[in-house]
Amino acid sequence: MPFATVNGVSLYYRIDGPADAQAPWLVLSNALGTDVSLWSPQIGAFARHFRVLRYDARGHGRSSVPPGPYTIEQLSADVLALMDALAIDRAHVCGISLGGVTAMALAARHGQRVGRLVDISALPRNLAPRETWLERMEQARGGGMPALASASVERWLSAAFRAREPLVAEAIRDVVRHTDAQGYIASCAAVANTDLSQEVERIGAPTLIVSGMHDAGFPVDEGRALAARIPGARHVAFEALHLPNVEQASALTQTVLDFLLLPSP
Template sequence: MQVNINGIETRYVLSNEGGGPWLTFVHQLGGDLSVWDQLAGYFRDDYTVLRYDVRGHGETAVSNAPFAIADLAGDLAALLDALGAPNTHLVGMSMGGMIAQQFALDHPSRVNRLVIADSTAASPPEARATWDQRAASVRRDGTASLAPATLERWLTEAFRTAHPEAVEPIREALTRTLPEGYAMACEALRDFDVRGKLGNIRCPALVVAGRHDTGTPPAASQLIADAIEGAHFELLDAAHLAPVEQSQRFAALLETFLERPV
């Protein structure tokens, strides 16, 4: 399905067989909504499951102007408005985790429970040049040029070897991402910093990290959990895309978390 959100044609998939509470998944940089296929199938009988392509990714149009993570959180708010969802459980991975943090800060009454996977509350100063270099590289050489190194960071070698059927759709989503969409998102990530605000998040929170994540070390996720009162932290035997690599374990954690009494 497509809907115009803040002037941008946005693709989303809504699975509401169960007609239960809303559960929204937000994908990583260079990904699309398909990364959540397995988890969406698991939860759709009990929840109204929403997935969408962030602007400049998948089949969502590229922005005409630079944007910040706050703008991406605004896109999510507008999408929920368009679909008639007053609030939602929110799950974000990597870039999606940054969007989820920002959304929880900007729209606190709309988040029932918050799950942040393999993410950080800020890009450190020393990483700014790296984001600029990556944006320049993808504008010059395209997203396919990033695939080998990116997949090595995202998934452990053991998983890539054992599960090529899971790796290939992730590779395809990355290589299909339009260079300008990816580059503009890099620049938004470069400027992201909510470290001083996380204490304002009051909803129940679960933070998950991959033990072998070299791009976003577990310590960065632990800092998020430490800053949100009452947040629960889990470390999984995975690299950067822990919800993919440890999908059964992540699904079990998420199911327990969503059903846990407040």
């Protein structure tokens, strides 16, 4: 299995796509409580055009679980260090939820490393009350990852999709259920404590903001407002909750590909 030790953390990663050194890189960053499998619906299409790097963030999947709390500075530094370890000078970056916040931090603070930015279901500052995150952290601390997993899937995927695709929903629930509780808690702190509101206007990379039309955590109006603050950014919304890459996989995949394959401005 491919691992890289960066910033004192062992990160698990996967690379898909052509072994052509000239192919552009695309880095995918996962949501809280998930692993590289979250991007399975996109990999086949993305890998036809890009060298695709997926990784498990610290505290998740097969990566190690250093003591927390984590910060967005650490999470974005891990991506940069992983890119350095793999000799990736510049890449498009696409992230969802916590991964979207990580991607925004990279684009705002290390713009020279980011070609294009795709932010799915992520605001620069989380809208949920801090108490919500403290409750989730306490629930995980008390052995409540199975309940947190079920609640997460209900927030992330519509009831209609869960009924239509029960195996897909169960696979995601299983990943969250088996996320290390300490890694989950430490990453919740990163979500609760991050505020990039004053930084997003510094993003110079061409940017696509993606919303789920029924996502209470990332309302469509907030997505439009975020796009308006980033110079030249576009916004698109899908009939979905928090994981449009799963619930509207084909449409989202094509939309993201169309954006990433646009000629450079």
